[in-house]
Amino acid sequence: MGNLVVVGTDGSPSSLAAVETAAREARRRRADLRVVYALNWPVRPMYTPLDTTPLTHRLSEAADRARSVAPEVTVAEAMVPGDTVAVLEAESGAADLLVLGARGAGGVLGMLLGSTAASLTAHSRCPVLVAREESAESGPVVLCVDGSPAGEAAVGFAFAEAALRGAEIAAVHAWLPDHAPAGTGVESAERLLAQALAGHAETHPDVTVRREVLSGDVREVLIDRSRNAQLVVVGARGRGGFTGLLLGSVSQALLHHAHSSVAVVRGRV
Template sequence: MSGLVVVGADGSASSLAAVGTAAREAALRGAGLRVVHAFLWPAMHVPLGPSGLGPPEGGLRHAAQRVVAEAVERARSAAPEVDVTHAVMTGEPLTVLEAQSRAAELVVVGSRGMGGFVGLMLGSTAVHLAAHGQCPVMVVREQPAAGGPVLLGVDGSPAGADAVDFAFAEAALRGAGLLALHAWTPWHTPVPPPQDPAMPYASEPGELARTEERLVAEAIAGRRETHPGVEVRTKAVRGGTRETLIEASRTAQLLVVGARGRGGFTGLVLGSVSQALLHHAHCPVAVVRGSAAAR
């Protein structure tokens, strides 16, 4: 076993889907899988055992154990060859998963939750986890397109280089193609000053588009050689980042983005772009922090 994938389980249908995805990710990597349930009640000094008037299998502790047992069963069904361990940990879900991310190569969560994970994708928890987790975070949304490519959102920033590496590695593991997609608008594209200071700032017709196409090519430079088996397509589209990536995700099996970037990706995971992708993408979304791969 060469690594560890961690998945959050809360008993919801969304988290069970995430468990299945996490098990398959672990199988692709030859890694182990750890199913984690964040159990907040002990910290609040709430009675955990069964009520004196209820069945012996009742109570919060038994409920937590059932959640984990169901998740483990789902994981072993999805990937029987994977070594699955589990843990019920006292604490708030974000704190628990962030701590788990320090020893993991990937953390997987569902797009909706219940119990300790209430509001996972409706509030700040997932955004905070993606921004501060110590490894890439994958949020499982709709079932991905079978046979679709890995979709890489390219922003051209140095911090986005780890997302490029992650996307190529995922495509290689899955035996999938990779589509490196960059969305741009004139408002987000720097215009170089004219050679003659007396002339107004301007670009030759088509120069902005050519500049953005070069940006995509430069962003993936060298990765074709390190992953020769991955079929790569590049595309620079004039349009909004959110709309372009969400639409392209319809035919993708995974969308990979960096945690921050320039232009349309400014403030990703802290602002509207990440919120839109995590809420509306049509496939799982992996957010990769620049520091994650450098650990």
């Protein structure tokens, strides 16, 4: 692991919860924490007129929250002018993990959070963790395994994260029998799962791995498995052309509907 975790904050309860999550992640990694507030004028004063808290106070409150959770972590504060997505995408270039809240400050800005999170998880230069306040403190790290080259980085991230958390991995491969190619079945699904995990157990011998081959739509399966998970890890996959700029449908579904925090991993670019 590296030595910098970046978290975006806007003063909302969700973003403050994300700051707490980021502080714990920095402590696990023995990393520094950078708390970033994007000054996306004029959007904020137009759409959050009822909140008159000075922006510097919001940033200071977030940084103080991080210090209270992890006093041993070095915390820096940064107020950066620019669009939230552009600012945090640039910040991700020097980070090993970018942490975001699952909801925004409300109003139009809050409605836009889904697209903001999707944009950052699709374009961030490091893994993105979207924190949810209702995430279980215990339970497994659920890993979505599809056998694709794009998913390899997610497998490595999940093993490292499970080792840091002292958690087991539930490696899940979901498939729909009615849509499977001829000649495939449970055995081939189990083989795909084993191949995707090969080598990682040796790198992290203390991590217990439970393999799960489940029948059903992968989005529905993972959303259901997220109920008792402390984290779900999935790779980011585009679809080619202009739509390749978007996340895959599985990642999108988890960002909006998972019950736990979600880490989307696409590797460095």
